[in-house]
Amino acid sequence: MTNRCSRCGSTSFRADRSLGGRLVCSHCGTPAGQHVRSARRTSVVPRRKGVRVWVILALMALVLVLVVQSL
């Protein structure tokens, strides 16, 4: 197995302690062995998280209004 970054093609890696000593690219930080395809899939997730954040914010605002009204 040749360690080569799937994103930028760099061959220099370093062990990242935050990832449990996993090898990550020293140029772009992509974990070794991670394919570009999976990186694209994860890029879809933040959109759903963004919607969820707005729902949580709306719920917090609703709770805040109820608390203010009860005072």
Ligand SMILES: [Zn+2]
């Ligand atoms: Zn890289």
